[in-house]
Amino acid sequence: MKDMKTVSFSKNATNIFFHILTNCNLCCRHCYINKEQHGENTLPIEIIKAWLDAFAGKSREANVIFLGGETTLHPDLSLAVKHAKKTGYKSVTIDTNGYLFNRILSKIEPGDVEYISFSLDGATRETNDMLRGKGSYERCLSGIKEAVSKGFNTSLIYTVSSANIDELDMMESLLCDFKVSRFFIQVIGIRGRTIKGGFPGKDSENPQVSRLKWLDVIPATAEKIARRGITVTYPKVFLSPEEQFECAGLVADNYFIFPNGRVYRCPLCEDYPIHGMKFDENRLVKTGKINEIDLFGLSIPEGCVMNRLIQPGNLSYKKDGTPEYKIACCLLKEEISGI
Ligand code: SF4
Ligand code: SF4
Numbered sequence: 274m275k276d277m278k279t280v281s282f283s284k285n286a287t288n289i290f291f292h293i294l295t296n297c298n299l300c301c302r303h304c305y306i307n308k309e310q311h312g313e314n315t316l317p318i319e320i321i322k323a324w325l326d327a328f329a330g331k332s333r334e335a336n337v338i339f340l341g342g343e344t345t346l347h348p349d350l351s352l353a354v355k356h357a358k359k360t361g362y363k364s365v366t367i368d369t370n371g372y373l374f375n376r377i378l379s380k381i382e383p384g385d386v387e388y389i390s391f392s393l394d395g396a397t398r399e400t401n402d403m404l405r406g407k408g409s410y411e412r413c414l415s416g417i418k419e420a421v422s423k424g425f426n427t428s429l430i431y432t433v434s435s436a437n438i439d440e441l442d443m444m445e446s447l448l449c450d451f452k453v454s455r456f457f458i459q460v461i462g463i464r465g466r467t468i469k470g471g472f473p474g475k476d477s478e479n480p481q482v483s484r485l486k487w488l489d490v491i492p493a494t495a496e497k498i499a500r501r502g503i504t505v506t507y508p509k510v511f512l513s514p515e516e517q518f519e520c521a522g523l524v525a526d527n528y529f530i531f532p533n534g535r536v537y538r539c540p541l542c543e544d545y546p547i548h549g550m551k552f553d554e555n556r557l558v559k560t561g562k563i564n565e566i567d568l569f570g571l572s573i574p575e576g577c578v579m580n581r582l583i584q585p586g587n588l589s590y591k592k593d594g595t596p597e598y599k600i601a602c603c604l605l606k607e608e609i610s611g612i
Contacts, residue, residue: 282525282604286334286363290529290540293321293353297342299370301394301405303432303461303480306342307544312533318349322356323555324530329360332526338366338390345369351380358385366390368430370405371413373420383424388455390428391417395436396443404436417451428455434480438490445498454611456498458491458507462541462603463584481587484511484598492607499609506608510587512599518576521604522549522569539565541579541603576600 294315295306316324328335337357344350344367357365364387367377371391378389391413395401398410420427431437431444441458448456461480482490487510495505512518521527522538528550529537536550536557537543542565549566550559568578575581575588576599589597 282519282521282602283334284524284526285332286336287328287332287526287528289325289328289335289337290340290527291321291324291337292340292342292529292531293344293347293350294532295342296346297370298346298372298374299343299406299409303394303404303434305462305543310544310546311531311535314532315347316532318352320555321349321353324552325353325357325362326360327552327555327557328528329357329362334363335361336364336366337362338368340368343370343372343374345372345374345377348375350375350377354381354385366428368392369416370409371416373416378420378423378425383426386425388426388428389420390430390457391420391453392430392432394432394434396440396447400437400440404434414447414451417453421452426455427451427453428457429453430457430459432459432461433482433487433491434461435482436480438482438486441490441494442497445494445501448498448503449501454503456495456503456505458495458505460487460508460510460603463586479586481584484587484589487511495607495609500612502611504608504611506606508603509601509605509607512576512601514598516599516601518599519602519605520569520577521602522566525604527604537565539569539579541577541583542568544583574599577602 292311295308295311295313296315325337339350339353354365365385366388367386368390393401393413394404401410417427429448431441433441491507495507499505527538529540529543534552535548536552537548547565548560549564550557571578573581575596580600587600591597
């Protein structure tokens, strides 16, 4: 299919995933925010600006995604967005669960942000609200409607798990009806709250879907949705033996920042105090050994070493003990442009 491509890691861009607070009004069953590791503080705007400045000139292209907790609970989010634009960030995105607190849409202009990115984890109220909380389905859809009516570009993130994969197909009409321009399919990780168990999967106790089901459902559904003019991105997850494995921690310039000053290079490491960098008095400094960066160079036949350590349930082995396939870096994506 000519419009499909694997999005390799960008080597000339700096991408920052900036958690400006960890508090949230929801309590999703699969929330990856780990307050024991990431603290509970809300960053003052002056610190947000200083940390944005630390990355602004790092490469020819810097992109920032503001995240929470619930990002719009931050009272100065609009100032953070405008500061990022002023200091030359090429793209600015706001992630939200849809509640759009603090009248954020009346404090920024559509030209200030690339996308407002909403999260919905079911095509039906029943499934989404079981995962994300009562009322969250309606609020997310009304938030999208309001953003679109004000001229903002919107995207939608759907975290696939055994509880909602059967509804992915139904997202096609919903995305079209609500005029969403980009659709991001994510895979649930064994992280944050999910690691503690109790996730209401449908077909097994494992919240992650099997490789066969993933390969059966995801690429075909993504293509079907893209044919409606929506650009669809989903993680590659599984590599065939002939495909080359690369760790983004070694070849890309991504930073996952938390309000307690921790800066990770790999999102799978976020449940552990092994961040490779930190902010110290608003200066970005390296942390001491041993940290995540020491893991990136380890070469194992299973591919991603962090996947092997924290979610080995998605691996399988042949009788001779060799892995049947490799797990790709969680940051490697397939993208199908809206056709
Ligand atoms: S909306 Fe996001 S931050 Fe809030 S509970 Fe859900 S997953 Fe966690
Ligand atoms: S997910 Fe795996 S491959 Fe990707 S940065 Fe982390 S350790 Fe490296």
